[in-house]
Amino acid sequence: MPNFHDFEIFDKDFQEKCPYSQDCGGCQLLETPYGAQIEGKRTELLNLFKGANLPLPEQIKALSAGASHLRDRLDFSLQEGRLGLYHKDRHEVLDIDVCAQLSPELQLWLNDFRQIQWPFKKGSFRLRVSPEGRRGVWIDLANIDIKALLDEQNILKKLQAGAFVEIGQRRKVPVWTGTEFKLRDPEHHVWFQSWVGEIAVDLYCQVASFTQPSHKANRLICDVIASWVQKAPSSRVIEFGSGIGNLTFPALSQADSLLACEIDELSLQGLEHSLNQLPPSLGHLKNRVQIYRGDFQKKLTQNFSEFDVILANPPRSGLMNFLNPLKELSATQRPEYFIYMSCFPESMTRDLMTLNECGYQMQEVYILDQFPQTSHYEVLTLLQRKQA
Structure with a gap:
C-alpha cells in the first residue's frame, strides 16, 4: 500500500496555475505547497484529538493518490447562465471551464457539457465518468423547469447522444x-x-448516488479497510452506512460474515445488484453477507455482542444514538475492533470520545487526502477494545 512520506513530489503534478484561484471558493490551499497541506491536515486532526483528551495513536499516517486531477465526479451549480462553483466572497456562481481537480476524462466531459445553453436561471448538475469511461449527468432543477426541459426535447436528445x-x-x-x-x-x-485486492468489483448505482469522488484514491481506502478487517481472523462484521457497498466488499474479503445496514433503499438495491454480478472468482462472497434496511442512527435492533468488528461510515452528523447499545454491554461483550471512516473529523472526534469511554483506543489513523488543494480530508481510524 503506498504511504507517501515525501509529498513534495506531487507539487509537480499541479503545474498549471488555476485561472480562477483569486475568486473560486472550491480550493482553499492553492498557494500552499502540497507537502505543507498534508502536514497542516495532520496537525489539525491531532489538535482535535488532543482537545478532546483522546489517547493518541503512535502516529497519524497519510495517504495520497496525487495533488491534482483526481476527481471523476463533479458537482456544479447553474446561475444566470454561469456554470461552476460559488465565489469565495459572495453567494454567486463563478463560471468555470477548466479545473485541475478533474481527471482528464471528466475535464473532457465538462468541455462538451458546457456547449449546452441552459434556458433556466438556476439548477445543479452532477457529472460523472464511470471506471470504463461512460459519461453520466444528473440534472436537478425546479419541477417547472424539469417539465420545460422535457417539452423542449432538443437538449435531452443532445445529451443522450453521448451520456x-x-x-x-x-x-x-x-x-x-x-x-x-x-x-x-x-x-x-x-x-x-x-x-x-487486485480485483475490481463493479458497483451498481445512479449518477446521483453518493460515492467517493475519485476512482484512484478509492482503491487506497479499500486496501486499508481490508488490511484492518484481516486483523480479526474469522470475524463477524457489522457495517453501518454501507451505501452501495464500497467498503462492504474489501471487508467481506477478509470476514466470515457481514451484516450491511443502510437506510437508503436505492443504495441497497445497488448493493444487491453488485453482489449478483460478482466476478466468478469472488462469487463466494455473496454467501457471507446479509442486508438490513433501517435508520441505524435512531434505532438499532442488532446485538453488538454477536460481532467481532464494527465498520462505520456515517454521514456528517456522525453516529448519534447508534453507540448507545454499546454502552450497555460489558467490556468483554463489546466487539474487539471498531473501524471508523469519516470526512467530517469534528463529529468523528465526538464519537471517538464515546468509544474511548467504552474502552476503545485508537491503534491506527490514516488521513486520506482525496481532496487536494482544499481544507477537506478523509479520516480512517482503527480502534481496538482494551483487553479486560
Missing part, C-alpha cells in the same frame, strides 16, 4: 417514446468500483 441522463431528486430517467419524453424509474448502472 446517460438522470433528472430530479428521484433520479428518474428520461425516455423518448417517439413523440415525447417520459420519465421512468431509476436505473442501476456501473458508476463506481470497489476493490478486493
